[in-house]
Amino acid sequence: MTDTLPSVENSHTVENLLTVENLVVEFPGRRRRAPFRALKGVSLDIAPGETLGLVGESGSGKTTLGRAILGLAPVTSGSITFEGRPLVGLGRAQRRAAGRDVQAVFQDPYTSLNPAMSIEDILTEPLTVQGVAGRDARARVRELLDAVGLPADAGARRPNEFSGGQRQRVAIARALALRPRLIVCDEPVSALDLSTQARVLDLFIDIQRRTGVAYLFVSHDLMVVRHISHRIAVLYRGEIVELGSGEQVTDAPEHPYTQRLLAASPVSDPHEQRLRREQRWAQAARAS
Amino acid sequence: MSAAPLTTAPLTTAVLRASETGADRSLTRRLLRNPLGLTAIVLLGLIVLLSVLAPWIAPHDPNHVDLAVAFDPPSATHWLGADSAGRDVLSRLLTGGRLTLLGAAIGLTVAVVVGLVSGLVAGYYGGWFDTLSDLSTSLVMALPNMMILLAIRVVVGPSLWITMAVFGLLISPSIYRLVRSGVRQVRGELYVDAARVSGLSDARIIARHVLFVVRAPIIIQAAIIGGIAIAIQSGLEFLGLGDQTVPTWGVMLSEGFGNLYIAPLLILWPGLAIALTIGSLVLFGNALRDALEDKPAAPRLRGGVARQSTATATATATADDDVALSVRGLTVGYPTTSDALKTVIESVTFDVRRGEILGLVGESGSGKTQTAWSVLGLLPRGAVVESGAIVHDGVDLLADAGRTQRGLLGRRIAYVPQEPMSNLDPYFTVGHQLVAPMRKHLGLGRAEARDRATQLLAHVGIPDPVRTMKAYPHEISGGMAQRVLIAGAVSCDPDLIVADEPTTALDVTVQAEILDLLRSLQAERGLSMVLVTHNFGVVADLCDSVVVLRGGQVVEQGPAAALLSAPQHPYTRDLLAATLDGTAPRSVSDAAYAELEAAR
Numbered sequence: 041m042t043d044t045l046p047s048v049e050n051s052h053t054v055e056n057l058l059t060v061e062n063l064v065v066e067f068p069g070r071r072r073r074a075p076f077r078a079l080k081g082v083s084l085d086i087a088p089g090e091t092l093g094l095v096g097e098s099g100s101g102k103t104t105l106g107r108a109i110l111g112l113a114p115v116t117s118g119s120i121t122f123e124g125r126p127l128v129g130l131g132r133a134q135r136r137a138a139g140r141d142v143q144a145v146f147q148d149p150y151t152s153l154n155p156a157m158s159i160e161d162i163l164t165e166p167l168t169v170q171g172v173a174g175r176d177a178r179a180r181v182r183e184l185l186d187a188v189g190l191p192a193d194a195g196a197r198r199p200n201e202f203s204g205g206q207r208q209r210v211a212i213a214r215a216l217a218l219r220p221r222l223i224v225c226d227e228p229v230s231a232l233d234l235s236t237q238a239r240v241l242d243l244f245i246d247i248q249r250r251t252g253v254a255y256l257f258v259s260h261d262l263m264v265v266r267h268i269s270h271r272i273a274v275l276y277r278g279e280i281v282e283l284g285s286g287e288q289v290t291d292a293p294e295h296p297y298t299q300r301l302l303a304a305s306p307v308s309d310p311h312e313q314r315l316r317r318e319q320r321w322a323q324a325a326r327a328s
Numbered sequence: 329m330s331a332a333p334l335t336t337a338p339l340t341t342a343v344l345r346a347s348e349t350g351a352d353r354s355l356t357r358r359l360l361r362n363p364l365g366l367t368a369i370v371l372l373g374l375i376v377l378l379s380v381l382a383p384w385i386a387p388h389d390p391n392h393v394d395l396a397v398a399f400d401p402p403s404a405t406h407w408l409g410a411d412s413a414g415r416d417v418l419s420r421l422l423t424g425g426r427l428t429l430l431g432a433a434i435g436l437t438v439a440v441v442v443g444l445v446s447g448l449v450a451g452y453y454g455g456w457f458d459t460l461s462d463l464s465t466s467l468v469m470a471l472p473n474m475m476i477l478l479a480i481r482v483v484v485g486p487s488l489w490i491t492m493a494v495f496g497l498l499i500s501p502s503i504y505r506l507v508r509s510g511v512r513q514v515r516g517e518l519y520v521d522a523a524r525v526s527g528l529s530d531a532r533i534i535a536r537h538v539l540f541v542v543r544a545p546i547i548i549q550a551a552i553i554g555g556i557a558i559a560i561q562s563g564l565e566f567l568g569l570g571d572q573t574v575p576t577w578g579v580m581l582s583e584g585f586g587n588l589y590i591a592p593l594l595i596l597w598p599g600l601a602i603a604l605t606i607g608s609l610v611l612f613g614n615a616l617r618d619a620l621e622d623k624p625a626a627p628r629l630r631g632g633v634a635r636q637s638t639a640t641a642t643a644t645a646t647a648d649d650d651v652a653l654s655v656r657g658l659t660v661g662y663p664t665t666s667d668a669l670k671t672v673i674e675s676v677t678f679d680v681r682r683g684e685i686l687g688l689v690g691e692s693g694s695g696k697t698q699t700a701w702s703v704l705g706l707l708p709r710g711a712v713v714e715s716g717a718i719v720h721d722g723v724d725l726l727a728d729a730g731r732t733q734r735g736l737l738g739r740r741i742a743y744v745p746q747e748p749m750s751n752l753d754p755y756f757t758v759g760h761q762l763v764a765p766m767r768k769h770l771g772l773g774r775a776e777a778r779d780r781a782t783q784l785l786a787h788v789g790i791p792d793p794v795r796t797m798k799a800y801p802h803e804i805s806g807g808m809a810q811r812v813l814i815a816g817a818v819s820c821d822p823d824l825i826v827a828d829e830p831t832t833a834l835d836v837t838v839q840a841e842i843l844d845l846l847r848s849l850q851a852e853r854g855l856s857m858v859l860v861t862h863n864f865g866v867v868a869d870l871c872d873s874v875v876v877l878r879g880g881q882v883v884e885q886g887p888a889a890a891l892l893s894a895p896q897h898p899y900t901r902d903l904l905a906a907t908l909d910g911t912a913p914r915s916v917s918d919a920a921y922a923e924l925e926a927a928r
Contacts, residue, residue, distance in 0.1 A: 097835040152518035166526035233691040238906040263908035286913040304840040306865025307909040313868040
């Protein structure tokens, strides 16, 4: 079992599932202003079955990177390769075909599900693209609902009958429908309650162990990323400032920004939190 | 018949939004339950049915001339009488309805097809097509429509069909604008992104997700356009510009007007038909809009926040000098459709000592925000304080219907909200928003208040306070905005601050700075603070004591250090266990999992 699980040591020896090289994303400026450069030459790779955590604050470009991989953000330059095939510079139809194995779970479980559709319709939608319909599709829906821990009768109901955590399970089921090899998860637990968050995170890990799917896991929370990621990339103002194993980045960060991020994340133990606070003040004093 | 009715009122975005959530069956039911809607639907159905069946049910040939009965009043053979050439009025009315409605349908079809297709393409793809179509629709809307229709008549002669087709083209911008704005709104929704990632083609996304949202507004708009088409068509014909050989309602109207003194009834029938049709179309549109905007029946309100029993207040109010805020047995409910109140917080009791920071912790639905709102008197309309007391510095806040409470807000009790940006008015400068409350509460002069505000901004760590005073909220960052709001909260020297998730919307590095700021302000002013949060890290950082809430009830409370290190209640333990502090990194948990699998 151990050898099928990618660890940090061997993740670069296996062939990469996804390779991003020197990715630049610019959004056109309003009126005559210069375009806004959200990503300034980002490079990373993800091995099959691996979770790469992507951590950063608002405006760091972490969501943009995920959207660029999904084909939802414009790529100015650089390359994105999935299983050796380029994902950039394709026509709309070609891009759709090439990106079939890359799916997504978005942050907001309230707007990522069409409120007018039943859960079954939401889950069969990706299947219809593949020509799976009728009894096969319904069987797959039951399988998916079971995989994410929702009752079998959930299919007939609409999203507004579910809680945030349950909706996020539906969104995960939808992402799994096409048996993808990579799922881009954009802050999938940020909108959830503490206890729900832990359960949904463990569901992600459980699914990965069962199916061997890889995740690009975007979050602002260093501890969430530590819990799920084999490796972690830290994004700051459109650039990766640190990339290393989960332990290294969250236990002994090297870049000053990551150190600042870690010191600023509060912990629930008052004593340890006081130490963290003093450490943060010491850092700030050193910086100024 | 000026060009005025050609420009139809834009539909509100509420309609667009409402149609997204609509469950279809209940929509139809709501539409039919509206008496005006039902009447309009029945009338329209009847008119269309009679018009369609005209060739078979008309008692006479509508163009059969019989001068012997010219201007005859209603009789057994001619139910509605005969016109100037002795033609049967009823037959002409039925056939006329057929032609009039057909003409309107042509106009409507052209308008919907052109408007819908161009609106969908422009809204979904944007780009050059959007720019081009926006320009051309603006151009069309600027043209005097009646002039164009008259010019068309001169060029191609009096043709009902061509006139109506051109009319459809001229009015298509109203559909275009509606569709475009609706599409642009859904295009940004995450579920459309999700559909794209699922591999759905654009055509399929439009059909499944986008069209659905604009469907209802288009029906409403179409009903209105249909009415306008009939009015325009009849107007042109009334002026004698139509095709006089075709018996439409407009032609009949024109003829009846010519013989007004000989047979006044002749103008009544087509007039009535036109009025009824247009009226029903407009009523149908209105009823549909009402049905879309109609939310499930709002529960009956009992008129503001009121405490039902006041007996508990004085009995339990503590006279302890050391207590800044005392909440005793607070129970708050909301009215439901049945007569019972739905209780959202129940018997919540806690004290905030002077100079103490108390954390109210819980998950969504725990009642932590409801409790904070009760202290602030910000409970939404309809909420009822069923029992309990809130005593601030020995004063019962819930006495005299909250008047005392309102008097203390801003001066003695201040508020720091969750969303800093939405709590600053975008139309006023930061300075204005800080100065106004100080002038009101502290009676300061303008210059004095400005000086004090600038000092406060410097004090809360804003690097360039003079410039920030002149800045509008959109010109500062979220962290700066929260500093501004904190400056505002302490500006009138309160002794109690209620902060509702003050750092939840902020980045962690900014959160740490804001927590530092709150800590130093508390220490220097000896403030008492109620801090609502879901984050145990924030509690550990800032709070002296904690109240853990679940489902509106206090689960556990006590000093922060003790409660966090040795929680007593299983729920608190579960919650603390769910935090990811010190969680094992993935390599460790994977190794443990592999060992477990191997053992199996």
